[in-house]
Amino acid sequence: xxxxxxxxxxxxxxxxxxxxxxxxxxxxxxxxxxxxxxxxxxxxxxxxxxxxxxxxxxxxxxxxxxxxxxxxxxxxxxxxxxxxxxxxxxxxxxxxxxxxxxxxxxxxxxxxxxxxxxxxxxxxxxxxxxxxxxxxxxxxxxxxxxxxxxxxxxxxxxxxxxxxxxxxxxxxxxxxxxxxxxxxxxxxxxxxxxxxxxxxxxxxxxxxxxxxxxxxxxxxxxxxxxxxxxxxxxxxxxxxxxxxxxxxxxxxxxxxxxxxxxxxxxxxxxxxxxxxxxxxxxxxxxxxxxxxxxxxxxxxxxxxxxxxxxxxxxxxxxxxxxxxxxxxxxxxxxxxxxxxxxxxxxxxxxxxxxxxxxxxxxxxxxxxxxxxxxxxxxxxxxxxxxxxxxxxxxxxxxxxxxxxxxxxx
Amino acid sequence: xxxxxxxxxxxxxxxxxxxxxxxxxxxxxxxxxxxxxxxxxxxxxxxxxxxxxxxxxxxxxxxxxxxxxxxxxxxxxxxxxxxxxxxxxxxxxxxxxxxxxxxxxxxxxxxxxxxxxxxxxxxxxxxxxxxxxxxxxxxxxxxxxxxxxxxxxxxxxxxxxxxxxxxxxxxxxxxxxxxxxxxxxxxxxxxxxxxxxxxxxxxxxxxxxxxxxxxxxxxxxxxxxxxxxxxxxxxxxxxxxxxxxxxxxxxxxxxxxxxxxxxxxxxxxxxxxxxxxxxxxxxxxxxxxxxxxxxxxxxxxxxxxxxxxxxxxxxxxxxxxxxxxxxxxxxxxxxxxxxxxxxxxxxxxxxxxxxxxxxxxxxxxxx
Ligand SMILES: Nc1nc2c(ncn2[C@@H]2O[C@H](COP(=O)(O)OP(=O)(O)OP(=O)(O)O)[C@@H](O)[C@H]2O)c(=O)[nH]1
Ligand SMILES: Nc1nc2c(ncn2[C@@H]2O[C@H](COP(=O)(O)OP(=O)(O)OP(=O)(O)O)[C@@H](O)[C@H]2O)c(=O)[nH]1
Ligand SMILES: [Mg+2]
Ligand SMILES: [Mg+2]
Numbered sequence: 001x002x003x004x005x006x007x008x009x010x011x012x013x014x015x016x017x018x019x020x021x022x023x024x025x026x027x028x029x030x031x032x033x034x035x036x037x038x039x040x041x042x043x044x045x046x047x048x049x050x051x052x053x054x055x056x057x058x059x060x061x062x063x064x065x066x067x068x069x070x071x072x073x074x075x076x077x078x079x080x081x082x083x084x085x086x087x088x089x090x091x092x093x094x095x096x097x098x099x100x101x102x103x104x105x106x107x108x109x110x111x112x113x114x115x116x117x118x119x120x121x122x123x124x125x126x127x128x129x130x131x132x133x134x135x136x137x138x139x140x141x142x143x144x145x146x147x148x149x150x151x152x153x154x155x156x157x158x159x160x161x162x163x164x165x166x167x168x169x170x171x172x173x174x175x176x177x178x179x180x181x182x183x184x185x186x187x188x189x190x191x192x193x194x195x196x197x198x199x200x201x202x203x204x205x206x207x208x209x210x211x212x213x214x215x216x217x218x219x220x221x222x223x224x225x226x227x228x229x230x231x232x233x234x235x236x237x238x239x240x241x242x243x244x245x246x247x248x249x250x251x252x253x254x255x256x257x258x259x260x261x262x263x264x265x266x267x268x269x270x271x272x273x274x275x276x277x278x279x280x281x282x283x284x285x286x287x288x289x290x291x292x293x294x295x296x297x298x299x300x301x302x303x304x305x306x307x308x309x310x311x312x313x314x315x316x317x318x319x320x321x322x323x324x325x326x327x328x329x330x331x332x333x334x335x336x337x338x339x340x341x342x343x344x345x346x347x348x349x350x351x352x353x354x355x356x357x358x359x360x361x362x363x364x365x366x367x368x369x370x371x372x373x374x375x376x377x378x379x380x381x382x383x384x385x386x387x388x389x390x391x392x393x394x395x396x397x398x399x400x401x402x403x404x405x406x407x408x409x
Numbered sequence: 410x411x412x413x414x415x416x417x418x419x420x421x422x423x424x425x426x427x428x429x430x431x432x433x434x435x436x437x438x439x440x441x442x443x444x445x446x447x448x449x450x451x452x453x454x455x456x457x458x459x460x461x462x463x464x465x466x467x468x469x470x471x472x473x474x475x476x477x478x479x480x481x482x483x484x485x486x487x488x489x490x491x492x493x494x495x496x497x498x499x500x501x502x503x504x505x506x507x508x509x510x511x512x513x514x515x516x517x518x519x520x521x522x523x524x525x526x527x528x529x530x531x532x533x534x535x536x537x538x539x540x541x542x543x544x545x546x547x548x549x550x551x552x553x554x555x556x557x558x559x560x561x562x563x564x565x566x567x568x569x570x571x572x573x574x575x576x577x578x579x580x581x582x583x584x585x586x587x588x589x590x591x592x593x594x595x596x597x598x599x600x601x602x603x604x605x606x607x608x609x610x611x612x613x614x615x616x617x618x619x620x621x622x623x624x625x626x627x628x629x630x631x632x633x634x635x636x637x638x639x640x641x642x643x644x645x646x647x648x649x650x651x652x653x654x655x656x657x658x659x660x661x662x663x664x665x666x667x668x669x670x671x672x673x674x675x676x677x678x679x680x681x682x683x684x685x686x687x688x689x690x691x692x693x694x695x696x697x698x699x700x701x702x703x704x705x706x707x708x709x710x711x712x713x714x715x716x717x718x719x720x721x722x723x724x725x726x727x728x729x730x731x732x733x734x735x736x737x738x739x740x741x742x743x744x745x746x747x748x749x750x751x752x753x754x755x756x757x758x759x760x761x762x763x764x765x766x767x768x769x770x771x772x773x774x775x776x
Contacts, residue, residue, distance in 0.1 A: 105541055105578050236445070295661055302657035307676055309650045313643045314614075314681040314697045318634050341678040345671050347662065354671075 079153025087134030258286035425502030493527035
């Protein structure tokens with residue numbers, strides 16, 4: 001599955017760093033999962049990808065989806081997100097909730113991670129998530145540092161904000177300092193996690209305190225302006241998804257183009273806020289550049305849930321039904337791939353279109369929060385402009401198309 | 410189903426020991442709380458009453474009875490007739506985590522005896538609650554053990570009592586409450602008949618009628634291949650999805666959750682089309698139809714036309730013809746004529762209703 005993982009040090013005893021200890025992403029981790037085999041249609045492909053999260057065979061070289069790989073050697077081209085931090089800080093919970101849709105309350109039953117757990121995600125871009133055991137010394141000589149960090153996209157350091165965090169900070173800083181020389185461009189993303197249990201005041205204080213301590217200590221060691229970002233997260237609300245969105249956006253080279261496209265869509269159609277979502281993970285990979293607040297993200301993310309859930313319920317693989325006259329003509333439409341799912345919500349107290357969703361390609365959906373001045377009769381205008389947007393996106397992410405990738409231009 | 414005397418108000422007792430989760434589930438199902446808000450609830454003092462109007466002439470009169478020993482003692486003695494008289498349904502909530510399960514069952518027996526004495530015709534539902542606290546693989550077994558044990562303590566209700574595992578953290582709560590509501594709806598078959606005809610006229614695969622505030626399903630009709638839909642839990646799932654979404658919309662728009670209703674929701678995919686629209690004052694209709702714009706548009710128009718027919722079920726006024734008159738092209742069915750006249754008989758003497766109610770909300774439609 002992952003041939004790039006090699007062990008440098010020959011050891012007779014199995015160590016946690018052995019290949020044999022690596023678990024590769026399995027769907028079984030997903031708990032009572034929504035994964036149903038055999039569903040193949042618009043908006044349903046998220047169901048298929050988890051079990052076989054390998055790169056699909058394609059003779060087109062992966063030109064666009066490699067992400068920024070500052071230290072890339074000739075590898076498999078998948079940026080890695082490494083989840084590190086103290087034991088029980090919540091690493092596995094984060095990975096299960098974000099990528100396997102495990103209900104947050106079910107994370108109570110997760111067992112401690114004893115070996116590195118690798119998950120391959122293939123979506124609009126391929127990436128891997130490596131969930132580390134908390135007790136590992138990441139710089140143990142037995143540890144194949146180069147192999148771990150060479151393809152890294154981001155190092156996500158998880159700190160339990162409800163617990164003592166001094167040791168966590170110490171280890172984080174050691175890690176940053178160790179990486180500083182060989183991998184100076186690694187994005188270090190600190191998740192101040194489990195903030196759901198804290199009062200507003202305490203939450204803010206803790207957050208500031210952690211930032212202060214990390215920065216102070218790094219500059220004591222002569223490392224100023226380290227590329228470290230901080231987020232407050234919890235698996236019990238949308239914050240973990242928002243944080244992941246921001247982490248992943250940094251790895252998308254096409255981000256400025258996407259933002260420009262979204263901006264122009266918003267201004268032509270009086271859209272208040274537009275998000276480009278990865279349907280499977282509900283991470284947004286871009287939004288227009290108007291100010292974002294978590295509320296807009298939340299409502300769009302909740303909306304995707306509704307559409308996906310309903311699609312799952314009624315999009316089941318029904319046996320050929322001759323009573324339904326347009327059934328055959330319909331499957332053709334799916335094959336030629338121009339029947340993208342769409343959805344619209346109008347609110348009783350707000351006469352206008354309120355939420356609009358359109359499937360953009362196999363992986364992405366556009367969700368728009370309509371402004372008060374975007375009246376219903378403009379739906380045709382919106383449809384048209386979204387079509388234009390969709391065509392433009394095809395050029396940016398050719399890989400994400402359902403059909404065979406375009407030949408080289 | 411309910412052949413007994415018809416009451417406009419149906420009294421429902423919600424009982425169980427203090428902390429079992431009665432008010433929590435009530436707040437979630439009926440008052441738009443989200444699960445994580447219930448920690449704020451204090452213990453219930455005496456009885457809290459609420460009234461909820463459903464489709465048809467069903468008015469739920471819910472008694473949330475504080476479960477502290479002193480109150481229970483009082484219900485069983487001084488207020489015995491007041492509390493246990495004319496009860497349609499008793500919902501008894503057991504906390505799966507309780508350390509004193511035996512004592513809980515003893516208390517349950519006392520209540521069951523009082524119920525049997527004052528309302529022998531009542532129906533009993535037992536909810537084994539907080540199932541989320543049990544590991545998934547142990548849930549079924551533990552639930553069944555408890556249910557069997559409680560059944561033996563159910564006296565005269567022994568054979569009829571129904572058990573549900575529930576948790577405020579998942580759709581199981583909706584599954585249980587949907588069954589309870591269905592039991593209480595006096596004219597379910599009439600509504601189903603009307604829906605069935607509507608489904609045929611608009612060529613729907615499935616229609617789900619649900620109450621707008623609680624998102625609890627009133628009833629549904631399923632046609633053709635849709636009955637093979639592998640998601641047999643889809644009704645409670647849809648309740649739960651819509652409820653969650655309602656809260657999300659409310660939070661974002663600032664409209665109170667009670668009125669954060671959509672005028673319409675539509676989803677169109679290559680495999681199906683789906684929309685939700687208002688049907689009557691208190692209900693919405695969700696329709697799953699084949700993926701065709703034609704069917705979709707015709708269905709929306711036909712539902713608009715049929716609204717008044719359903720509104721009459723909400724507020725009975727006068728004898729009315731069957732649904733067919735709204736549709737030039739539909740065939741009269743024998744079954745329906747019967748259903749219609751049975752319904753008419755029920756309505757006799759109810760007085761003139763406000764016919765317009767339930768039809769006023771058409772403004773949200775476009776096109
Ligand atoms: N309150 C709260 N608890 C959380 C959150 N995220 C995780 N937890 C809990 O934290 C505990 C530990 O989570 P894990 O994900 O197993 O921690 P880990 O970092 O993978 O631990 P190791 O594998 O031992 O290194 C679990 O009981 C989770 O339910 C959160 O956002 N809020
Ligand atoms: N884990 C879990 N906790 C629950 C559930 N339902 C309720 N609770 C918790 O149980 C506690 C007590 O809930 P209440 O609803 O106030 O209990 P009650 O039965 O109304 O108690 P009295 O009013 O004193 O009779 C609350 O703190 C809830 O958080 C559930 O499904 N799962
Ligand atoms: Mg772990
Ligand atoms: Mg209470």
